[in-house]
Amino acid sequence: MMMPPRPVKLPPGERVTLAMLRADLLHTLRLVWAASPRHSVTYALTTLAGSALPAANLYVGKLLLDGVARAAGGGITYSALLGLLAVQVALVVLGSLLSTVQNASQQLLGDSLQHSVTRRILEKASGLSVDAFENADTYDRLQQAYREVGSRPLGVATQLVSLAGALVTLGSVGVLMSRLGVWVLPLVLLASLPGVIVSNRFGVEGYRMLRRQTHDARVQNYLGSLLTSDSLVKEVRLFQFEPYLLTRWRSYYLGFRVQLEQLVRQRSAWGFAAALASALLIGVASALILARAARGQITVGDFSVFVLGIAQVQGTVAGLLSGVSGIYQNLLYMRNLFSFLELPARDLDAGEPWRGPIDTIEFREVSFRYPLTERDVLRGVSFTVRRGQALALVGENGAGKTTIVKLLTRLFEPTGGQVLINGQDAARFSPRSVQREMSIIFQDFGQYQMSARENVALAEVSRLEDAEGVQSAVDRAGAAFVEGLPQGLETPLGRLFQGGRQLSGGQWQRLALARLYFRDASVLVFDEPTAALDARAEFETMEALRAQARDRLTLLISHRFSTVRLADDILVLDGGVVSEAGSHEALMALGGTYAKLYALQASGYAPRGASAEEDTPRM
Numbered sequence: 001m002m003m004p005p006r007p008v009k010l011p012p013g014e015r016v017t018l019a020m021l022r023a024d025l026l027h028t029l030r031l032v033w034a035a036s037p038r039h040s041v042t043y044a045l046t047t048l049a050g051s052a053l054p055a056a057n058l059y060v061g062k063l064l065l066d067g068v069a070r071a072a073g074g075g076i077t078y079s080a081l082l083g084l085l086a087v088q089v090a091l092v093v094l095g096s097l098l099s100t101v102q103n104a105s106q107q108l109l110g111d112s113l114q115h116s117v118t119r120r121i122l123e124k125a126s127g128l129s130v131d132a133f134e135n136a137d138t139y140d141r142l143q144q145a146y147r148e149v150g151s152r153p154l155g156v157a158t159q160l161v162s163l164a165g166a167l168v169t170l171g172s173v174g175v176l177m178s179r180l181g182v183w184v185l186p187l188v189l190l191a192s193l194p195g196v197i198v199s200n201r202f203g204v205e206g207y208r209m210l211r212r213q214t215h216d217a218r219v220q221n222y223l224g225s226l227l228t229s230d231s232l233v234k235e236v237r238l239f240q241f242e243p244y245l246l247t248r249w250r251s252y253y254l255g256f257r258v259q260l261e262q263l264v265r266q267r268s269a270w271g272f273a274a275a276l277a278s279a280l281l282i283g284v285a286s287a288l289i290l291a292r293a294a295r296g297q298i299t300v301g302d303f304s305v306f307v308l309g310i311a312q313v314q315g316t317v318a319g320l321l322s323g324v325s326g327i328y329q330n331l332l333y334m335r336n337l338f339s340f341l342e343l344p345a346r347d348l349d350a351g352e353p354w355r356g357p358i359d360t361i362e363f364r365e366v367s368f369r370y371p372l373t374e375r376d377v378l379r380g381v382s383f384t385v386r387r388g389q390a391l392a393l394v395g396e397n398g399a400g401k402t403t404i405v406k407l408l409t410r411l412f413e414p415t416g417g418q419v420l421i422n423g424q425d426a427a428r429f430s431p432r433s434v435q436r437e438m439s440i441i442f443q444d445f446g447q448y449q450m451s452a453r454e455n456v457a458l459a460e461v462s463r464l465e466d467a468e469g470v471q472s473a474v475d476r477a478g479a480a481f482v483e484g485l486p487q488g489l490e491t492p493l494g495r496l497f498q499g500g501r502q503l504s505g506g507q508w509q510r511l512a513l514a515r516l517y518f519r520d521a522s523v524l525v526f527d528e529p530t531a532a533l534d535a536r537a538e539f540e541t542m543e544a545l546r547a548q549a550r551d552r553l554t555l556l557i558s559h560r561f562s563t564v565r566l567a568d569d570i571l572v573l574d575g576g577v578v579s580e581a582g583s584h585e586a587l588m589a590l591g592g593t594y595a596k597l598y599a600l601q602a603s604g605y606a607p608r609g610a611s612a613e614e615d616t617p618r619m
């Protein structure tokens with residue numbers, strides 16, 4: 001069964017007006033033209049020329065039939081009949097030629113268009129700041145724009161050309177039919193309407209049904225993805241919740257099925273009624289034509305024009321109306337695409353370029369609120385960290401540690417207060433130039449399905465070929481396992497592509513550390529750098545971190561106090577505010593939150609019965 005296309009979701013609050021549709025249509029046609037003027041023209045011309053062929057075929061067919069009828073009485077020669085046949089064959093050949101060129105130009109035009117629009121989407125996406133990706137609405141727009149780029153823009157162009165073609169067909173067939181009597185064409189047109197109205201009405205109903213189901217369909221899709229995901233299969237098997245997922249997945253299906261059955265029942269009943277009405281009207285038209293035939297006013301050929309013309313007109317009218325609704329649907333997609341492309345991008349190169357190493361970073365009464373939220377997740381945060389110093393951030397989940405990293409690395413800008421670099425307001429400098437002085441390992445670091453070398457060198461692609469630099473970063477990160485891989489640094493990693501070697505969580509983390517070391521930066525940020533590492537690797541990492549920290553500025557986030565205590569300064573965050581600050585010794589002496597949390601974690605290592613304080617871990 002033909003289902004209407006998936007509904008397009010417009011940005012919330014956006015209403016589509018006729019003027020917008022017209023502007024988007026022109027904009028789309030400009031995009032199509034820019035993608036390939038040659039193929040646009042070829043496609044339009046071949047479609048329009050091909051649209052006149054049905055009428056030409058009908059007419060030559062009529063002449064042939066009349067000729068055959070006259071031949072019985074000797075009213076036409078064999079060679080004249082052959083001449084007509086030759087014209088008919090020529091029309092068939094011309095039809096195939098036109099449709100071959102039309103298909104080829106459509107395919108090439110579609111490919112150029114997909115490439116040019118995808119490139120615009122990707123360029124836009126690469127220029128968007130991180131907060132745009134964390135905004136669900138923007139992210140949805142990006143996803144939809146990217147997902148359907150292959151069909152929608154070309155759909156607008158081809159449907160528009162088809163509409164013009166349908167008018168050519170209707171006009172030319174209409175002229176032929178009008179010779180049979182003024183009422184023939186109106187009756188045939190009228191007979192096409194019931195079917196078209198019903199299919200259009202239920203097309204809209206089907207579309208509405210899909211729209212209503214969008215949310216549930218997403219949930220169902222998600223449930224299905226849980227059962228087919230490679231990364232979750234272990235947990236799903238062990239907890240054995242497959243039946244639960246399957247039952248939920250199926251209950252959504254059953255809900256959809258009830259709605260679909262209702263729609264199909266109604267559509268079939270109405271479709272049958274429409275077919276009856278249309279047959280009745282065609283019957284009336286046929287009776288009138290036959291009356292003229294009985295009076296000898298029309299030929300056999302004329303009658304064939306009538307009979308074959310009916311199917312032609314009905315098909316063309318149906319195509320015309322579905323083309324209009326298709327264009328509307330595709331224009332909604334284009335609206336979504338244009339509104340995504342028009343999103344204001346934060347120019348990451350705007351501002352003075354930062355040059356030279358960073359010696360100090362100061363947060364002065366910094367507050368921050370995520371876009372579209374109503375709560376400050378940081379309030380009045382102040383601290384300074386200097387070159388040669390390591391500052392650790394500790395605090396419970398959600399306290400705001402990663403948010404501080406996002407502000408310090410200029411991925412986000414504070415909503416209150418100031419970040420100062422070497423005593424100057426960071427906002428003066430272009431984010432990208434400041435970021436070039438920073439290197440980082442994120443909590444959710446990337447596992448790039450590329451070679452081991454690329455996984456390291458992505459931190460500074462201009463040095464992709466710097467084999468020595470990569471090797472030294474690998475050594476510093478303790479990622480010696482790379483040498484044991486089948487092709488060493490050139491081994492493709494990950495399971496996504498054929499021939500890739502999957503690594504363990506800790507091995508991926510060591511490569512992410514190597515990536516951090518590969519960039520020659522004055523600020524190093526470690527967000528949970530040892531979470532997946534074994535004890536020895538953690539120890540080695542901390543040693544390396546201490547060694548490099550001497551001439552760099554280091555920020556460290558960790559829930560492991562054995563790591564945190566090595567920092568020169570420790571900032572304790574509690575619900576977005578700094579609750580304690582100082583060295584490990586000072587904070588222990590203070591006996592506040594830090595000391596309590598430290599003792600709590602240390603007690604996990606202590607022999608039963610021993611006091612936690614006595615058994616605090618030492619490196």
Ligand SMILES: Nc1ncnc2c1ncn2[C@@H]1O[C@H](COP(=O)(O)OP(=O)(O)OP(=O)(O)O)[C@@H](O)[C@H]1O
Pocket residue numbers: 134370371373377395396397398399400401402403404443
């Ligand atoms: N993109 C976002 N949009 C809205 N709120 C967010 C976003 N990211 C984080 N938050 C909120 O900001 C607060 C601080 O989050 P943050 O990630 O900085 O915590 P954290 O201290 O790093 O936590 P964890 O120890 O779990 O990593 C949390 O309440 C979180 O819900």
